[in-house]
Amino acid sequence: MMRDMIAITDLLGTTHPIISAPMAGVAGGRLAHAVSAAGGLGMIGARGTSSPEWIAEQAAIAGEGATPFGIGLMAWVPQLDEQIDAITSLAGLSRPKLVSVSFGDLVEPVRRLHEWGLLVACQVGNAADLEQVIEARADIIVARGGEGGGHGRDEVATDDLLAMALAATERPVLAAGGITTAADVARVMGAGAAGVWCGTPFLTCVEADNTPAARAALVAADATRYSRVHDVAQGLAWPREFGGRAVDTPFVQRWAGDEDAMTDAARAEHADGRERGDTGYTPLYAGVGVDRLTAETDAASVVRSLVDGI
Ligand SMILES: Cc1cc2nc3c(=O)[nH]c(=O)nc-3n(C[C@H](O)[C@H](O)[C@H](O)COP(=O)(O)O)c2cc1C
Structure with a gap:
């Protein structure tokens, strides 16, 4: 061939x-x-x-x-x-x-x-x-x-x-x-x-x-979730059909599947978290292989x- x-x-x-x-x-x-x-x-x-x-x-x-x-x-x-x-x-x-x-x-x-x-x-x-x-x-x-x-x-x-x-x-x-x-x-x-x-x-x-803190969070992570949470939280104009797989965090879990209902308060919480460098809010995009990062x-x-x- x-x-x-x-x-x-x-x-x-x-x-x-x-x-x-x-x-x-x-x-x-x-x-x-x-x-x-x-x-x-x-x-x-x-x-x-x-x-x-x-x-x-x-x-x-x-x-x-x-x-x-x-x-x-x-x-x-x-x-x-x-x-x-x-x-x-x-x-x-x-x-x-x-x-x-x-x-x-x-x-x-x-x-x-x-x-x-x-x-x-x-x-x-x-x-x-x-x-x-x-x-x-x-x-x-x-x-x-x-x-x-x-x-x-x-x-x-x-x-x-x-x-x-x-x-x-x-x-x-x-x-x-x-x-x-x-x-x-x-x-x-x-x-x-x-x-x-x-x-x-x-x-x-x-x-x-990426930052050493992001790398450390990726090493610590073992699960990911596919959603539009980070894009909606940041107001990014990604077409709806392209969501993103990222490290699963309580914030991602809370809003995944419910992105269109995200409140201004949640957006502000996300922005504050990112501003503080809290990796619970950083969009840590990663595939299912994240559990192999040691x-x-x-x-x-x-x-x-x-x-x-x-
Ligand atoms: C942090 C991150 C950022 C990415 N950014 C882009 C990008 O800018 N352009 C693009 O075409 N794909 C992007 N991708 C998708 C990759 O091209 C690729 O499809 C994906 O990483 C393959 O899956 P894997 O992460 O399981 O190896 C990104 C992936 C990750 C993890």
């Missing part, structure tokens, strides 16, 4: 078929660089509010020493066009090997990125997403199941979604969502994935942009532990 003819490592210029997910607020140039230096492909996660200057700065850090790296964008944000302009003007070592765009209308952004000769990956969470990215002609499809951390859909489990994607396209498919151990990597690659796209295992890396670590160690499954 065509799928087997181009190894993802050749496509991306990496040693290993391991991609660290773009994670806004956590994965900046430093984490991306460290993952890539260890033989994977590190992705920078842009927030909606990330400026062209921030993107250029982080790309320069990630690409230092000619390591390949990627940048991940969110399709629904009003700043998308400006962010694509920023990426298409990156040159030399700052030019990304891969750009991802997910969560929203993907056809036009993929077309624009292709115009500049960039490789594009898109995350999918159900059959309709899959149809859209095939129409958009994404180069790499990321089958991101409901076990995954951060925003996405909570409809189809990773292994089932991977099987659906492999049946629907001959393009390379990466597995994502709940892949934390070498055994997970071995399972999905055995099922036909071209590689893995992992976020949660990299959350406690010292190279990440200590602060570094990107090279995480890549090594995942490579054992190949």
Whole structure:
């Protein structure tokens, strides 16, 4: 099959078929660089509010020493066009090997990125997403199941979604969502994935942009919940169909499933908690693999532990 003819490592210029997910607020140039230096492909996660200057700065850090790296964008944000302009003007070592765009209308952004000769990956969470990215002609499809951390859909489990994607396209498919151990990597690659796209295992890396307190809370946590609680509490305009999986806390538990009824007092409680740095209120996005996070670590160690499954 065509799928087997181009190894993802050749496509991306990496040693290993391991991609660290773009994670806004956590994965900046430093984490991306460290993952890539260890033989994977590190992705920078842009927030909606990330400026062209921030993107250029982080790309320069990630690409230092000619390591390949990627940048991940969110399709629904009003700043998308400006962010694509920023990426298409990156040159030399700052030019990304891969750009991802997910969560929203993907056809036009993929077309624009292709115009500049960039490789594009898109995350999918159900059959309709899959149809859209095939129409958009994404180069790499990321089958991101409901076990995954951060925003996405909570409809189809990773292994089932991977099987659906492999049946629907001959393009390379990466597995994502709940892949934390070498055994997970071995399972999905055995099922036909071209590689893995992992976020949660990299959350406690010292190279990440989150705080030591957030990393400690992630190590202490062992359960997550999918909801729109943090977005509603902060007034963020995420489309309703993309909730987020985050560490379960009493506040998340109280409002999950009841987000539309959230009171102003609850919003104020959330804002105060975040202001104080109380991790009971920090949006600690993480996948089901959070229970595997046992200590602060570094990107090279995480890549090594995942490579054992190949
Ligand atoms: C803290 C965090 C932030 C995330 N931010 C983004 C993002 O900015 N853009 C994006 O496309 N995906 C984002 N994701 C989703 C990841 O791309 C990926 O789907 C997910 O991490 C895979 O599941 P895992 O966490 O179980 O490995 C984020 C995930 C986490 C945990």
